[in-house]
Amino acid sequence: MSPGSQVNGDSRQVTFMERIERGEKIEATDWMPEEYRKLLIKQIHMHGISEVMGAYPEKEWVPKAPNLRRKLxxxxxVQDEIGHGQLLLRVAEDLAKPYGKVRDDMIEDVYTGRVKFHNVFHMDAPTWADAGVIGFLVDGGAIITQASLLxxxxxxxxxxxxxxxxxESxxxxxxxxxVLALAEGTEEQREMLQQAIHHWWPSMMFFFGPPEMSGASLRMMDYRIRTRTNEELRQRFIGRYAPRIHALGLTIPDAKLCHDPTTDQWTYSEPDWDWFGHMVRENTGPKSQERLQMRKQAHEGQKWVRDAMIRATVLQTQAI
Amino acid sequence: MADNKENDPESQHYDVYEVFVQRDPLGYHTHIGSVVAASSEMAQIVARENFLRRDTAISIWVVRQTNIHETSYEDTDFFVNRATDKSYRDVAGYVDNAKKWKAFKERAITIDDLVRDAKR
Structure with a gap:
C-alpha cells in the first residue's frame, strides 16, 4: 500500500514519500500531503489535549497531599502537564492553519466531543496511592510512547x-x-498501593491500543509519524514494569501474565476493548463528565480575561 | 527605524538582523550573533558568510532586531522563581529512589533506559 499510488501523477506526493523513506524530517513550512497533515493534527491535538486532561486526576490530590514537599x-x-499541552497545541495549530483552526477551537473540541483524550484520564484516583501509581505506571507508559515518537x-x-x-523524567x-514510600510503609499503605496497581493495570493494557492497529494508525506508520506498533510499546511497558511491581512484593491482576524467555514476549489478558473504547469515544468513564465540565468552566469562565487582553492591545496600538 | 524610506541616501542605514542557526533536522534554531543588511534576503546571505564559513547548518532564521522583545538584565525579579529550593521539581531531588529499589532487589531505571527501549 504505497501512499504515492493514491494520487497518481502527483509528483509532489512521490517526492514526499521518497523523503520519508530516506528518513528525512518534515518541517511545518514544507509541502505535505493533506493526509499526512490531517493524521498529524489528529495525533498531536489528541496528545496535547490528553496532557491538559492529564492534569485533572492529579490536581484532585494537591489539596490532600500528605506533606508540603509532596504538595509542591x-x-x-500539574504545571508541567498543562505546559506540555500548550507546547503540543502550538505544534498542532501551525498544522491546522490552512483549515483556519485556532487555539480556542482546539480547546473547545474536547468538551464538544470532537477530540478524544487518553483512557487513563477518564479514570478516578480514589487514594493517595493512585496519585503515586499515575506517576509510576501512567507516566511510565506515556514516556515509552513519547520516547518512540522522538x-x-x-x-x-x-x-x-x-x-x-x-x-517527564x-x-x-x-x-x-x-510508590516506594508506600511500599516500605505499613500494611495498610502497602494494601492501598496494591489496590491502586490493580485499579490501573487494565487501563494500562488498553493505553497502548489494540494489537490489530486501526487504518489511521497504520497510515501513521507508513508516514513514519510513529515507528512502533501498539504491541511493541505494550511489550516494552510490561517488560519494564511487571518485574518492578513483583519486586515490591505486589501482584498484578492478570493470571495469564507471563514472560516467554525464548521469544522475549509477554502473554497478558486483553483489557475490555469495547468498554474502554466506548468510554473514550463517548466520554462515559467514571470521571469523564466531571473533568470535561471543569475544563469547560475554566475555558469559558476565563473568556473575559482573554477578550480584555485583546481589547487592551488594540487600544494600545491605536494610541501609538 | 531605518525603513529605507528617507529621501536622503546618506541618512539611510542597514537594519540589524539577529541570526539563528539550526544545525540538524531535530535541532533547535540557536542564536549565534547578528548582521546588518539591506534586506532579509541579504541578511541570510551575510549570516551564511559570517557564521557558516566552516560549520554546516540546515536552516538560518534572520529576525529584525526591532522585532525582538527582550527582558531586562536589571529586572532580576523576573527570574526570582529559582530563589527557593526546587529540588522537589528535579530528578536530583529523588536520588533516594535508587537506594529503595535496591532494597527491593530491583534496579532503578531512568528515562534514558526507556528512550533506549524505544530505539531497540
Whole structure:
C-alpha cells in the first residue's frame, strides 16, 4: 500500500514519500500531503489535549497531599502537564492553519466531543496511592510512547517531545518516590498501593491500543509519524514494569501474565476493548463528565480575561 | 527605524538582523550573533558568510532586531522563581529512589533506559 499510488501523477506526493523513506524530517513550512497533515493534527491535538486532561486526576490530590514537599511536587507536575499541552497545541495549530483552526477551537473540541483524550484520564484516583501509581505506571507508559515518537518524521513534533521527555523524567522519579514510600510503609499503605496497581493495570493494557492497529494508525506508520506498533510499546511497558511491581512484593491482576524467555514476549489478558473504547469515544468513564465540565468552566469562565487582553492591545496600538 | 524610506541616501542605514542557526533536522534554531543588511534576503546571505564559513547548518532564521522583545538584565525579579529550593521539581531531588529499589532487589531505571527501549 504505497501512499504515492493514491494520487497518481502527483509528483509532489512521490517526492514526499521518497523523503520519508530516506528518513528525512518534515518541517511545518514544507509541502505535505493533506493526509499526512490531517493524521498529524489528529495525533498531536489528541496528545496535547490528553496532557491538559492529564492534569485533572492529579490536581484532585494537591489539596490532600500528605506533606508540603509532596504538595509542591504535585503542583510542579500539574504545571508541567498543562505546559506540555500548550507546547503540543502550538505544534498542532501551525498544522491546522490552512483549515483556519485556532487555539480556542482546539480547546473547545474536547468538551464538544470532537477530540478524544487518553483512557487513563477518564479514570478516578480514589487514594493517595493512585496519585503515586499515575506517576509510576501512567507516566511510565506515556514516556515509552513519547520516547518512540522522538524520531517522528515531523520535526517540530520530535523537537518538542525532546523537551517534554526531559521534564517527564522528573514525573517518573516523583511517581516512583511515592510508590516506594508506600511500599516500605505499613500494611495498610502497602494494601492501598496494591489496590491502586490493580485499579490501573487494565487501563494500562488498553493505553497502548489494540494489537490489530486501526487504518489511521497504520497510515501513521507508513508516514513514519510513529515507528512502533501498539504491541511493541505494550511489550516494552510490561517488560519494564511487571518485574518492578513483583519486586515490591505486589501482584498484578492478570493470571495469564507471563514472560516467554525464548521469544522475549509477554502473554497478558486483553483489557475490555469495547468498554474502554466506548468510554473514550463517548466520554462515559467514571470521571469523564466531571473533568470535561471543569475544563469547560475554566475555558469559558476565563473568556473575559482573554477578550480584555485583546481589547487592551488594540487600544494600545491605536494610541501609538 | 531605518525603513529605507528617507529621501536622503546618506541618512539611510542597514537594519540589524539577529541570526539563528539550526544545525540538524531535530535541532533547535540557536542564536549565534547578528548582521546588518539591506534586506532579509541579504541578511541570510551575510549570516551564511559570517557564521557558516566552516560549520554546516540546515536552516538560518534572520529576525529584525526591532522585532525582538527582550527582558531586562536589571529586572532580576523576573527570574526570582529559582530563589527557593526546587529540588522537589528535579530528578536530583529523588536520588533516594535508587537506594529503595535496591532494597527491593530491583534496579532503578531512568528515562534514558526507556528512550533506549524505544530505539531497540
Amino acid at each position: 511536587a504535585l503542583i510542579a507536575k 524520531d517522528s518524521s515531523y520535526a517540530p513534533y520530535g523537537r518538542i517531545l525532546t523537551r517534554i521527555c526531559a521534564e 522528573f514525573h517518573m522519579q516523583h511517581g516512583e518516590s511515592i
